[in-house]
Every structure is written in C-alpha cells, then in structure tokens.
Amino acid sequence: MAFEPPRRLVRALGETAPEGDDWLEKLPGLAREAVERRELTVERVQLPGGRSSLVVLVRRADGTPAVLKLAPPRARPESERVALAHWGGRGAVQLLEPVSEGAGGAEGSEGSEGVLLLERLHPDVSVRTLPEAKALLEAAGTLRRLWVDPPEGQVFETVAERTGRQAKAMRAGADAAPEVAPLVDAALSAREELLDSPPEHRLLHGTFRQSKVLSGDRMPWLAVGPDPVVGEHAFDLARLVRDRVEDLIAQPSGATTTRRRVRRLAESLEVDRDRLRGWTLFRAVESGVRARRVGRERDAELLLEFASWL
Numbered sequence: 001m002a003f004e005p006p007r008r009l010v011r012a013l014g015e016t017a018p019e020g021d022d023w024l025e026k027l028p029g030l031a032r033e034a035v036e037r038r039e040l041t042v043e044r045v046q047l048p049g050g051r052s053s054l055v056v057l058v059r060r061a062d063g064t065p066a067v068l069k070l071a072p073p074r075a076r077p078e079s080e081r082v083a084l085a086h087w088g089g090r091g092a093v094q095l096l097e098p099v100s101e102g103a104g105g106a107e108g109s110e111g112s113e114g115v116l117l118l119e120r121l122h123p124d125v126s127v128r129t130l131p132e133a134k135a136l137l138e139a140a141g142t143l144r145r146l147w148v149d150p151p152e153g154q155v156f157e158t159v160a161e162r163t164g165r166q167a168k169a170m171r172a173g174a175d176a177a178p179e180v181a182p183l184v185d186a187a188l189s190a191r192e193e194l195l196d197s198p199p200e201h202r203l204l205h206g207t208f209r210q211s212k213v214l215s216g217d218r219m220p221w222l223a224v225g226p227d228p229v230v231g232e233h234a235f236d237l238a239r240l241v242r243d244r245v246e247d248l249i250a251q252p253s254g255a256t257t258t259r260r261r262v263r264r265l266a267e268s269l270e271v272d273r274d275r276l277r278g279w280t281l282f283r284a285v286e287s288g289v290r291a292r293r294v295g296r297e298r299d300a301e302l303l304l305e306f307a308s309w310l
Contacts, residue, residue, distance in 0.1 A: 003031035003045065005054055012051035013072065015294040023072040027054060030070055034115045040068060046123050050225060053077070057120065065120035066096055076227060077114045082154050083203060083228035084116075091145030092205075092223045093216075094119035121222055125215035132244065135210050136261070139240055140268055142213050142221050143205065150203045150230050159204075159231030160195050166286045167191060173289035180289060183307055187285035190278035194234075199272070204229050204236040210243045234271045238279035241265060245306050255309040262310075281310040 005027055013024060031054060035042055039061045046055040046067075053071035060066050071077040084095040096117040127135045127142075150156060167188055174184035205212070206227040216222045229235070241261055248254040262280065266273040288303030 003028040003054065003056070006045065006047050006049040008048045008051060009054060016074065018074070021072070021074075027070065030114070031056065031068075034068060034070060038068075038117060040066070053225075055123070057123070060096075067093075067118040067120050067123075069116040069118060071114055071116075073114060076157075077116060079156055079228050080226055081116055082151065083156070083226050084118075086151040086154070086203065087146060087148070089119070089218070089222075091142055091219075092226065093121060093214075094218070118224075119216070119218070119222075121214040121216045121224065123214060126211045127213040127221055128210040128243070132247075136240070136243070136265065137268075138221050139208075139210050139213050139243075140237075140265060142223050143208055143236060143240070144269055146205050146208075146223060146226075147202045147233055147236070150201070156203065156228050156230045159198070159229055159235050162206075162229055163191055163195075163282065163286075166290075169293070170286055170289050173293055177289075177292065180285075180292070180304060183285050183304060184289065187282045187307070191282050194232075194275060194278050194282075198232045199275070200232050201230060202233060204231055204233070206236065207239065208236055209239050232275070233269065234266075234275040235279045235283075237265055237269060237271055237276055238283045241276065241280045242284055242303070242306055245302050249302050249305055254306075258306065258309050277310055281307055284310070 005024055010024060017024075034040075035056075035058065040058040043057040043059065046057055049055050052075040053069050056068040056070075058066050058068045069077075071080075081095065084092055085098070088094075096119060127138045129135075130138065170184050170188065174181040205223055206229040207225065208223065212225050213221050213223055241258070242248070248258055251257060262277050263273055265271070266276045284303050284307040288300045288307060291297075291303060292300035
C-alpha cells in the first residue's frame with residue numbers, strides 16, 4: 001500500500017519544519033517498515049488525519065483492530081509514549097507496545113522510535129459531535145482522569161519551559177505586527193504572574209480539546225494525541241475554553257458566553273477561575289500570533305478577537 005501523507009499533514013508540518021527536515025520524504029518508507037515489523041494488515045490511512053502525525057488503521061496478526069501512528073521527532077512522540085504508558089488506558093487511548101526500561105521519555109522499544117501502536121477507537125466520533133453543553137461536560141470529565149502525578153524517573157517538559165519558548169516567538173510577532181502588541185503584553189504579563197505560584201505539579205495532556213476525545217468500546221470516551229507537559233490543571237483546561245471558537249465569534253453574546261464557560265469549567269473541575277482565565281488568554285494569544293506568522297489570517301483574527309474578550 002502507498003502511504004501518501006494527507007494534505008493537511010503536509011501543510012501543517014510544512015509550516016513548522018526546520019530547514020533541512022526530510023521526515024515527510026522518509027515517511028512512506030518508515031510506514032512500510034513499521035507495518036512489516038509488526039506484521040500488520042493495513043486497512044486505510046485516516047483522512048483528513050492529524051496535523052502532526054500519520055494515522056493508519058490496521059489489524060494485528062491476530063485480527064485485533066489497532067491504530068499505527070507515526071510522528072516526527074519535533075512532535076515529541078516518545079513523550080507521548082511514556083505518558084500513555086503511565087495512564088495505562090485510564091482516560092486515554094491504550095498503548096499496545098511496552099515502553100522499554102530506562103526510556104526516560106526519549107526512546108521506545110527497539111525499532112519503534114516515533115511509532116506508536118494504539119488501541120483502535122472510533123476516529124470519526126469525537127465529543128465535538130455532541131451538543132455543546134454535553135460535549136464540554138464529557139470532555140472535562142475525561143480530562144480530570146488524566147491529571148495524575150508524573151511518573152518517577154521520567155522527564156517531561158514543564159509548562160514554564162514550553163511557554164517560555166512560546167513567549168519569545170510572541171514577542172517577535174508583536175514586533176512585526178504592532179497592532180497585536182497590547183494583547184501580547186497582557187498575555188505575557190499573565191504568564192509571569194501565573195508562574196510565580198503554580199498550585200500543583202501534575203502530568204497534563206498538553207493539547208486537550210474536544211476533537212482529542214474519541215468514542216471507544218472499552219470506555220465511552222478516551223483522550224488521544226497528547227503532547228504531555230507537567231504543570232497546573234488550569235493550563236490544560238485553558239485550550240478547552242475556546243473550543244468551537246468560530247461559533248463563539250458568530251454569536252452576538254460570544255463574550256458573555258466565553259466568560260460563563262470559564263466560570264463553569266473552573267467550578268466543575270475545581271480550578272481557580274482567574275488562573276484559568278489567565279492561561280486561556282495566554283494560549284489564545286500565542287495561537288493567534290502563531291497563526292498569523294504562518295499566514296493563517298482567518299484563524300489569527302478569530303483567536304485574537306476571542307482573546308480580547310478575556
């Protein structure tokens with residue numbers, strides 16, 4: 001079978017690829033090798049697929065349905081592997097291959113670097129298909145199960161480290177587009193205040209949103225696609241606040257709805273409301289500045305308008 005990367009994956013990785021990166025060119029060969037090594041039968045490539053990995057629906061030698069996921073090093077697939085192993089299927093998709101001893105978040109078992117074999121969920125059914133209120137409730141309940149102490153001996157990126165890198169890019173974006181400077185300044189100030197006294201140090205999903213929660217057979221809803229990070233709950237919940245941002249912007253009462261959503265999510269997951277608002281502001285501005293940097297002007301406009309409501 002030809003493993004042609006989906007257009008969305010090619011476009012998304014092209015926006016972030018460092019100079020000289022040839023992972024996309026190598027991907028068809030990597031996929032064939034991964035399939036042969038595991039004696040898998042390929043059903044199809046998942047389309048439109050994700051923005052950071054190739055997802056292939058497969059069957060194992062015994063006929064069990066599974067998912068083969070291949071991701072470039074910059075997507076930190078080995079951190080994902082260690083986090084999934086630590087969660088052990090509680091709230092998240094089950095990892096079907098073990099993590100080798102001493103992996104330390106950097107290596108999987110032999111021949112599996114950047115390759116994950118996962119439990120098959122229902123890829124076309126996410127909580128985003130539910131009515132908005134129900135979707136938020138189910139997504140929040142799934143997220144709560146993932147908030148556990150980090151595994152001992154494993155090194156994950158911290159919220160301070162990740163947002164530190166992002167802050168540098170945001171400052172550069174503000175220099176290039178002075179009209180966004182007030183929002184960037186507000187977001188960076190919020191970050192500094194939030195990092196002064198984080199209330200907990202937990203393993204987080206890192207990129208959680210409604211589309212990352214899929215229907216399963218083992219449990220009704222399970223999270224997929226983490227980019228794990230260690231820090232406070234409010235950082236993880238912040239991305240969920242702006243889900244369906246297009247719908248929020250289209251509503252005359254979008255700003256009021258957003259503030260109500262912050263309050264309800266904070267109360268339901270026992271997160272400080274001001275901390276959730278602060279991280280929501282930072283993450284929305286960061287995403288908006290990044291979208292503008294790569295030419296996604298419409299996305300940038302939506303995200304920055306949303307951020308102005310906070």
